[in-house]
Amino acid sequence: MLQKVLRQIDDNLEQSLTRLFALLRLKSISTDPAFKEDCVETADWLVRELQTLGFRGSRRMTDGNPMVVAHHHGPSKDCLHVLFYGHYDVQPVDPLELWHDDPFQPALKKLGEKQVIVGRGAADDKGQLMTFIEACRAFKAVNGELPVAVTILLEGEEESGSPSFIPFLESNSDELKADLALVCDTTMWNETTPSITMALRGLLSQEITIKAANRDLHSGLYGGAAANPITILSKILADLHDANGHVTVPHFYDGVEDTPKELLQSWHALNFRAEDFLAPIGLSVPYGENNYSLLELIWARPTAEVNGISGGHEGEGFKTVIPSTAHAKVSFRLVQGQDPNQIRDAFQAFVRARVPVDCSVSFKDYGAAPAFQLPYDLPFLKKAQVALSEEWAHETALVASGGSIPCVGDFQRILNMPSLLVGFSLDDDNIHAPNEKYDLKSFHKGQRSWARILLSLAN
Amino acid sequence: MLQKVLRQIDDNLEQSLTRLFALLRLKSISTDPAFKEDCVETADWLVRELQTLGFRGSRRMTDGNPMVVAHHHGPSKDCLHVLFYGHYDVQPVDPLELWHDDPFQPALKKLGEKQVIVGRGAADDKGQLMTFIEACRAFKAVNGELPVAVTILLEGEEESGSPSFIPFLESNSDELKADLALVCDTTMWNETTPSITMALRGLLSQEITIKAANRDLHSGLYGGAAANPITILSKILADLHDANGHVTVPHFYDGVEDTPKELLQSWHALNFRAEDFLAPIGLSVPYGENNYSLLELIWARPTAEVNGISGGHEGEGFKTVIPSTAHAKVSFRLVQGQDPNQIRDAFQAFVRARVPVDCSVSFKDYGAAPAFQLPYDLPFLKKAQVALSEEWAHETALVASGGSIPCVGDFQRILNMPSLLVGFSLDDDNIHAPNEKYDLKSFHKGQRSWARILLSLAN
Numbered sequence: 028m029l030q031k032v033l034r035q036i037d038d039n040l041e042q043s044l045t046r047l048f049a050l051l052r053l054k055s056i057s058t059d060p061a062f063k064e065d066c067v068e069t070a071d072w073l074v075r076e077l078q079t080l081g082f083r084g085s086r087r088m089t090d091g092n093p094m095v096v097a098h099h100h101g102p103s104k105d106c107l108h109v110l111f112y113g114h115y116d117v118q119p120v121d122p123l124e125l126w127h128d129d130p131f132q133p134a135l136k137k138l139g140e141k142q143v144i145v146g147r148g149a150a151d152d153k154g155q156l157m158t159f160i161e162a163c164r165a166f167k168a169v170n171g172e173l174p175v176a177v178t179i180l181l182e183g184e185e186e187s188g189s190p191s192f193i194p195f196l197e198s199n200s201d202e203l204k205a206d207l208a209l210v211c212d213t214t215m216w217n218e219t220t221p222s223i224t225m226a227l228r229g230l231l232s233q234e235i236t237i238k239a240a241n242r243d244l245h246s247g248l249y250g251g252a253a254a255n256p257i258t259i260l261s262k263i264l265a266d267l268h269d270a271n272g273h274v275t276v277p278h279f280y281d282g283v284e285d286t287p288k289e290l291l292q293s294w295h296a297l298n299f300r301a302e303d304f305l306a307p308i309g310l311s312v313p314y315g316e317n318n319y320s321l322l323e324l325i326w327a328r329p330t331a332e333v334n335g336i337s338g339g340h341e342g343e344g345f346k347t348v349i350p351s352t353a354h355a356k357v358s359f360r361l362v363q364g365q366d367p368n369q370i371r372d373a374f375q376a377f378v379r380a381r382v383p384v385d386c387s388v389s390f391k392d393y394g395a396a397p398a399f400q401l402p403y404d405l406p407f408l409k410k411a412q413v414a415l416s417e418e419w420a421h422e423t424a425l426v427a428s429g430g431s432i433p434c435v436g437d438f439q440r441i442l443n444m445p446s447l448l449v450g451f452s453l454d455d456d457n458i459h460a461p462n463e464k465y466d467l468k469s470f471h472k473g474q475r476s477w478a479r480i481l482l483s484l485a486n
Numbered sequence: 487m488l489q490k491v492l493r494q495i496d497d498n499l500e501q502s503l504t505r506l507f508a509l510l511r512l513k514s515i516s517t518d519p520a521f522k523e524d525c526v527e528t529a530d531w532l533v534r535e536l537q538t539l540g541f542r543g544s545r546r547m548t549d550g551n552p553m554v555v556a557h558h559h560g561p562s563k564d565c566l567h568v569l570f571y572g573h574y575d576v577q578p579v580d581p582l583e584l585w586h587d588d589p590f591q592p593a594l595k596k597l598g599e600k601q602v603i604v605g606r607g608a609a610d611d612k613g614q615l616m617t618f619i620e621a622c623r624a625f626k627a628v629n630g631e632l633p634v635a636v637t638i639l640l641e642g643e644e645e646s647g648s649p650s651f652i653p654f655l656e657s658n659s660d661e662l663k664a665d666l667a668l669v670c671d672t673t674m675w676n677e678t679t680p681s682i683t684m685a686l687r688g689l690l691s692q693e694i695t696i697k698a699a700n701r702d703l704h705s706g707l708y709g710g711a712a713a714n715p716i717t718i719l720s721k722i723l724a725d726l727h728d729a730n731g732h733v734t735v736p737h738f739y740d741g742v743e744d745t746p747k748e749l750l751q752s753w754h755a756l757n758f759r760a761e762d763f764l765a766p767i768g769l770s771v772p773y774g775e776n777n778y779s780l781l782e783l784i785w786a787r788p789t790a791e792v793n794g795i796s797g798g799h800e801g802e803g804f805k806t807v808i809p810s811t812a813h814a815k816v817s818f819r820l821v822q823g824q825d826p827n828q829i830r831d832a833f834q835a836f837v838r839a840r841v842p843v844d845c846s847v848s849f850k851d852y853g854a855a856p857a858f859q860l861p862y863d864l865p866f867l868k869k870a871q872v873a874l875s876e877e878w879a880h881e882t883a884l885v886a887s888g889g890s891i892p893c894v895g896d897f898q899r900i901l902n903m904p905s906l907l908v909g910f911s912l913d914d915d916n917i918h919a920p921n922e923k924y925d926l927k928s929f930h931k932g933q934r935s936w937a938r939i940l941l942s943l944a945n
Contacts, residue, residue, distance in 0.1 A: 058803030187803050232804045241768030243919040246791045247889025250819050251774040251783040257792040265724035309700030310844045315710040324710040332705045333716040334807050335798035344517030344646050345691045345852040348793050358806055360709050385769045393804040430706025459807055460702040
């Protein structure tokens, strides 16, 4: 049966691409309320697709964007039951002027020797979630059945902190509980090496607003006498790291353990060269904490980053103003052992201690998720590893990832369900940036990989 | 004759207000190229007004916004010849949401016991320049003549660094040279105390752009390993001042002299209370350099201020990005003895020394003007002082100002022409900020003040 399913996938690549393009044209930006209706439309599109495949699917309302939930029975009552997770929302597209084409007019383009799918969401996560749905389509076409029972859960708020996700999981735990979650939102080690992600950093996101005077001031009339909130904010942000790149928030590293030697050795065997990672983005030396290898820095060490800053006159020209307020968006990548709530409190105290008299600070919370570490003895792991190695004709790497995928921790905690993280995007896919792309090969072999994994898990 | 002219001004206040409103409706924002045509339209409006009054006036093209130049003969060949300077361009109106009304739909409003003219440019500088033009109108109506020969020069780029001003002065020096410049772009000491401004701080404006990676990066994939230009920029801006509020740019204070004791004593006599100055803007303690009085800080000490900052995701929501670039607009208020060009070089070197490997910095220049200190023995000064004291029934204060008026230095240097700075706006006029206003009393008594000054200078 496997060969038939794989051939079905090969023969229908063009049609699957047409479907993906239709999905990519929908502007499901979840971080901007202006695109709320587009998110609903995208959920509806997915529900219709899944119903076409024989899933019982529906759009499920939340306080934010809707969830898509769909169920398909397996070959028998006691067969394996997997829950597939993906997200249909995408990142904003600014700065728009850096895109070579309209981010919501996807196209197949040549990039060197490769063909790539270009558009917002191509890799994160619409292209990835469609690899799984297209694999299910191939099973149905060949066999009329799926090899395992499948629940599909597609979220519409992953890029904006998933505010509805935990309440939804809690309210629908009986319906959503399965033996294993399959999550497709990660990268391959490189173009030829398939990967399973064993550890993920958590994420804590905060917006700070510093307020000084009650209105914008003329810097000639008040300069030298009035507090400048940009200067105050700059001093706070400058204080966030010491000269060695360590985060200075008190107790930030409490509970953080050294990476196990065996894991470090296996990472060393990947022959990862810092210069290869940095050269494509125009850099040559790693920043961040001294005395750690680059892989540790991005996989196993926590960070603090400023993701946005604004204040005063930002447009064309010059305005000699001392603004009333200044804003920064700061996020922390967290590792195993760090409690996001404790770090939020410590960070807010750190900022408050640096706000001078007459000025005030307010915080806006954009969500918090702990890090996740997958148990290395997971029984399903070996099967998936073998299936991936066969498809790609290359040994599967067991890696960590610097990005957070909060659902993984939520599945474990709320549904007591382990997750298997397999994804096919690449580091140069420009996710969260202009000109996002997904290799046609990722999309094609991703479908074939899921076909192999599902059959392998079923046996 | 004086009484007739003053009565003419009183009787025509309503009509003069109608004319000012027409001028305030024109969106002559010079810092934003989108309003280029509005600036031209404003210049044309002023030329027509001045022609109506019998001036030989025309719009004079420059590389930027046009100048308005108009001439009117005096009562005799050897009479005094003054050049009146004002600027018809205005500041941008952002943040627009903080305006109570459309900034370009001026209106007369009640503010406590007072009537005020509300709208962008009401005080800076359209309302002020119209006080002079309306005074000329009254002389013409009463006498058919002006008491002195008058050249009027109205600039359209004062709020954007006056890039065309020096070239225009140099190319038209014979035409523009007069005995004395009258500049109406300053404030009164308070609502009852007329003022002549004796010293002005200079201004140096620079935009910095820090570039790190060649594209925006996902903070999960790259965070901890890639340079963050916002953090680098924050560290530079945080370094600009030491713990005592002094500017740390090397040689910044070279040539800066202590304020003369007599001047400090006369300022002390003004009974200026820091809390009165700061309370209206919601502050209570002076920032800036330790060990200086507030008046020294804003009148006689140089400063560094960040007027704008931007980078990464600034809109609604959260985006876990490490941006490629970050930007800041920084300006320096300069005092007598500081060379703007030397300080520009020192600042750029200061920044460059703090840009780490792999990152780069670029600068954009928004103009530089030295400080100006008026000679205290100017013969015209006493006459103007007496005329103002009579109109306002209050002794005229000799003050300094923290804001720069670069034209004053240019008049001295290029035309060897001293300037008399008399203005009627107030510290609470919200210039460069939302809800800019100009007291009706300032507009009315400003016209009367110029009538008195012109007659007094003529004799």
